[in-house]
Amino acid sequence: MEQNIALIQYSCSKNPAENRDKAEHFIEKAAGRGTGIVALQELFDTTYFCREVDSRFFEWAVSVPGPVTERFSALAKKLGVVLLLPLFERKAAGVYFNTLVVIEKDGTIAGIYRKMHIPDDPGFYEKYYFTPGDLGFKVFETTAGKIGTLICWDQWFPEAARLAALKGAELLVYPTAIGTLPDENETEKSGFMDAWKTIQRSHAIANGVFVASINRTGNEGGSRFWGNSFVCGPFGEMIDEAGEKEGILTAQLDFGLIEKQRQTWPFFRDRRIDAYKNLLKRFE
Numbered sequence: 473m474e475q476n477i478a479l480i481q482y483s484c485s486k487n488p489a490e491n492r493d494k495a496e497h498f499i500e501k502a503a504g505r506g507t508g509i510v511a512l513q514e515l516f517d518t519t520y521f522c523r524e525v526d527s528r529f530f531e532w533a534v535s536v537p538g539p540v541t542e543r544f545s546a547l548a549k550k551l552g553v554v555l556l557l558p559l560f561e562r563k564a565a566g567v568y569f570n571t572l573v574v575i576e577k578d579g580t581i582a583g584i585y586r587k588m589h590i591p592d593d594p595g596f597y598e599k600y601y602f603t604p605g606d607l608g609f610k611v612f613e614t615t616a617g618k619i620g621t622l623i624c625w626d627q628w629f630p631e632a633a634r635l636a637a638l639k640g641a642e643l644l645v646y647p648t649a650i651g652t653l654p655d656e657n658e659t660e661k662s663g664f665m666d667a668w669k670t671i672q673r674s675h676a677i678a679n680g681v682f683v684a685s686i687n688r689t690g691n692e693g694g695s696r697f698w699g700n701s702f703v704c705g706p707f708g709e710m711i712d713e714a715g716e717k718e719g720i721l722t723a724q725l726d727f728g729l730i731e732k733q734r735q736t737w738p739f740f741r742d743r744r745i746d747a748y749k750n751l752l753k754r755f756e
Contacts, residue, residue: 473727475616477509477643478502479701482718483690484519488532491517492540496547502720503551508577508616511556513688513701514624514647515570518560522598522649523693529601533562536584541573549579554616558623558647560601561586570602572621572647574612585610585621589629595653595695598625611639617727620644620681627672627685631751637679638740642727644675648687654694665698673708680706680734682725689718706733 480498484491495516502510514520517540521529534540540559548555554577561571561584570587586605590598609632611620620641626632627646636644650668652661668685676683682705689699702713703723714721734740750756 473617475509475725475727476505476507477511477684477703477723477725478505478507479511479684479686479703479714479721479723480719481513481687481689481699481701481714481721483688483697484515484517484692486519488517492543496544498720499544499547499553499555500551502722503553505720505722507553507722509554509556509614509619509643511645511684511686512558512647513686514558514649515560516558516647519692520649520688520695520697522601523595523695525597525600530562530568533560533568536561536571536573537581541575541581544573545575545579545581548575548577552577554614554619556619556621556645556647563603567603568601569605570598570623572623572645574614574619574621577615582612582614583610585623587623587626588632589625591625596625609635609639611636611641613640617725618642622646624648624650627668627675630675630678633675633679633681637681641679641681642730643682643684643725644679646672646683646685648685649697650687651695651697661698665700669700669702673704673710676704676706677708677737678739680730680737680739682706682727682730684723689716706730707737 555575557573561569574582588605592599620636688697699716703711
């Protein structure tokens, strides 16, 4: 099966309503190109507020389902696209998640994924805001293909990609917010970006799947998000990639290539599942 995907990268303001309008504009443009899957960046309707610790940002969290998902469910149905909507979810008082909502082309919510790996580093104070995901690693069998949903920091963990692939994912999607911190220079940026692309391409190779990574753009409090969203194939080949400006990246996915790739490189056949029990330990 062949499918077109659109990745949308843009900058966000401190006005969630404004960001939702911008997202809707780009989604409509992407649908006009005949795409079947539209994927947005991490925390699609807010700034990356985890750069700092401030309780006021909890006011940006939304319920799922709720008015925001209802709006974009209606849009997905109108346009006939599978929509991947990453947002700040309020589950209950004091319990918040970094969540990705999968919306089918008929407007129904196919399900949600809650970010499993939560970082806590300078400029990425996510543990203050987000509860670790409680739903495990998810794969959604949509009308546009079998999509494994992961978010940002998840992209550095081969275990997450492998488990999604073992669940049948044809496409791994990583909504992201990554860039340079105020004290980082261009050389450091180049090194970080290369590592960021390399690790995700390696997931494509090791699992014989397509990978799509969607990163935000723009400057926020001294942090500069570098965009460079990309799609790669099941041997890690770069299908297409964006620059640092706002816009839409589209790519064609031929899921039929996965079978051939796994015949040539049968990693799943040769896995020593009897020898991996120590992966359940922090250290051996």
